[in-house]
Amino acid sequence: MIALTDCNNFYASCERVFDPSLNGKPVVVLSNNDGCVIARSNEAKALGIPMGAPVFKYRRLIDAGKVHVFSSNFALYGDMSRRVMNLLSEHARNIEIYSIDEAFLDLGEGGDLYEAARTLREKVGRCTGIPVSIGIAPGKTLAKVATHIAKKRPGTGGCFLLADAEQIKKEVENFPVRELWGVGRRLTVRLRKMGIENAGQFTALSDAFVRREFTVNGLRMKKELLGGSVIPLEPSDRSKKSICTARSFGEMVQSREHLEQAVSSHTVTCAEKLRRQGSLASSMMVFIHTNAFREDLPQYRRNIVVPFPATQNTLSLVKTAKTALGKIYRSGYQYKKAGVILLDISPADRYQRDLFREDPREEDDMRLVKAVDMLNAKYGRGTLRLGDQGLRDKHALRQRRRSRSYTTQWEELLEIGEEEG
DNA sequence: TCTGGGGTCCTAGGACCC
DNA sequence: TCTGGGGTCCTAGGACCC
Numbered sequence: 139m140i141a142l143t144d145c146n147n148f149y150a151s152c153e154r155v156f157d158p159s160l161n162g163k164p165v166v167v168l169s170n171n172d173g174c175v176i177a178r179s180n181e182a183k184a185l186g187i188p189m190g191a192p193v194f195k196y197r198r199l200i201d202a203g204k205v206h207v208f209s210s211n212f213a214l215y216g217d218m219s220r221r222v223m224n225l226l227s228e229h230a231r232n233i234e235i236y237s238i239d240e241a242f243l244d245l246g247e248g249g250d251l252y253e254a255a256r257t258l259r260e261k262v263g264r265c266t267g268i269p270v271s272i273g274i275a276p277g278k279t280l281a282k283v284a285t286h287i288a289k290k291r292p293g294t295g296g297c298f299l300l301a302d303a304e305q306i307k308k309e310v311e312n313f314p315v316r317e318l319w320g321v322g323r324r325l326t327v328r329l330r331k332m333g334i335e336n337a338g339q340f341t342a343l344s345d346a347f348v349r350r351e352f353t354v355n356g357l358r359m360k361k362e363l364l365g366g367s368v369i370p371l372e373p374s375d376r377s378k379k380s381i382c383t384a385r386s387f388g389e390m391v392q393s394r395e396h397l398e399q400a401v402s403s404h405t406v407t408c409a410e411k412l413r414r415q416g417s418l419a420s421s422m423m424v425f426i427h428t429n430a431f432r433e434d435l436p437q438y439r440r441n442i443v444v445p446f447p448a449t450q451n452t453l454s455l456v457k458t459a460k461t462a463l464g465k466i467y468r469s470g471y472q473y474k475k476a477g478v479i480l481l482d483i484s485p486a487d488r489y490q491r492d493l494f495r496e497d498p499r500e501e502d503d504m505r506l507v508k509a510v511d512m513l514n515a516k517y518g519r520g521t522l523r524l525g526d527q528g529l530r531d532k533h534a535l536r537q538r539r540r541s542r543s544y545t546t547q548w549e550e551l552l553e554i555g556e557e558e559g
Numbered sequence: 560t561c562t563g564g565g566g567t568c569c570t571a572g573g574a575c576c577c
Numbered sequence: 578t579c580t581g582g583g584g585t586c587c588t589a590g591g592a593c594c595c
Binding site: 236237238239240319320321322323324325353355 | 591592593594595
């Protein structure tokens with residue numbers, strides 16, 4: 139049996155852990171640059187603030203509803219996630235960390251699984267302050283369904299066991315197809331045109347039809363909805379096949395120099411991630427674009443992919459990225475976003491060297507890069523930076539309402555005054 | 560005025576191999 | 578008029594996830 143553990147309103151819940159006066163009040167967390175709403179407490183959802191809503195469009199509602207607003211604080215959320223995942227791993231035979239706030243657990247067969255889930259939920263709540271919902275079922279797709287029920291249906295106590303055949307059939311029949319794991323906007327529309335609104339109707343379609351219309355993914359989904367388990371648990375430590383760093387600018391950017399600094403910084407970040415997972419990349423994509431929402435302004439968007447001998451060397455990667463940017467940059471536009479994606483990633487320990495094209499500087503470069511990594515690890519990210527990145531972060535994010543990094547910075551620890559006990 | 564960031568997988572079609 | 582069979586690799590585009 140597989141359990142899916144999902145943290146409730148995760149980012150909003152993280153903020154509440156360190157300010158319990160927010161309990162019972164509407165809380166939202168914003169995306170980078172304080173642009174969109176990316177997490178909402180139940181109270182904020184009840185006010186009618188949608189997921190992904192641009193803040194300025196809901197300004198009135200937010201002000202009127204006395205909503206507590208936070209800029210995103212990923213240092214905090216990442217660390218809280220790590221704590222939750224550590225606890226979960228202690229109570230499962232195997233765990234797949236599926237996202238920052240979700241994990242699939244292999245619970246094995248025996249015992250009272252519902253009770254086990256209740257105990258685990260209570261423990262995570264007590265040790266981390268994060269409320270979670272747990273759904274248990276024979277496969278991942280039904281575990282997702284079970285978690286959905288655990289979260290929405292009153293009286294479940296935050297846990298739901300979907301095990302016997304009759305019960306599975308009944309729940310699947312009533313489950314809206316658009317809420318299924320693997321069904322997005324497009325599929326919802328296509329299914330509706332076929333008259334399919336709930337998961338039961340979907341499972342009634344023939345295998346051949348499902349395969350033809352919805353590919354192997356659709357077929358896997360059907361089998362899992364019927365109680366099978368065909369989507370295996372993946373190891374959580376799989377290395378990434380692509381590594382991306384991209385940001386919107388707080389204010390639009392025109393100059394090539396400024397874009398170069400942003401692209402250089404993103405490349406440095408990508409290269410750090412690349413080395414951390416012990417990989418090499420042998421191509422990269424650099425992309426820039428203007429603000430598509432500003433229909434009154436001239437639009438430009440372009441990307442370029444460049445191949446190169448496999449490396450994890452920041453210096454050569456930045457050089458490549460700057461050359462690539464030069465090929466796609468056009469003056470006269472107001473740019474909103476720039477990004478870098480490392481591609482064709484392979485393990486560093488299986489690197490096949492090129493007999494005829496060895497870069498003599500590579501070895502020296504790597505010694506330097508590793509020394510920089512060490513110093514940045516010891517004294518904090520960005521302590522040592524490349525000149526290419528610019529002296530100051532001119533493209534700094536807008537983050538007006540960020541909470542403190544309570545768990546990852548000594549200077550930002552939570553202080554508890556005497557009057558509060 | 561103001562609209563996020565980071566990923567994975569599948570398919571179709573073209574180029575190429577013998 | 579009529580032109581084989583079997584395969585791999587790559588890419589772009591589309592769809593999905595959180």
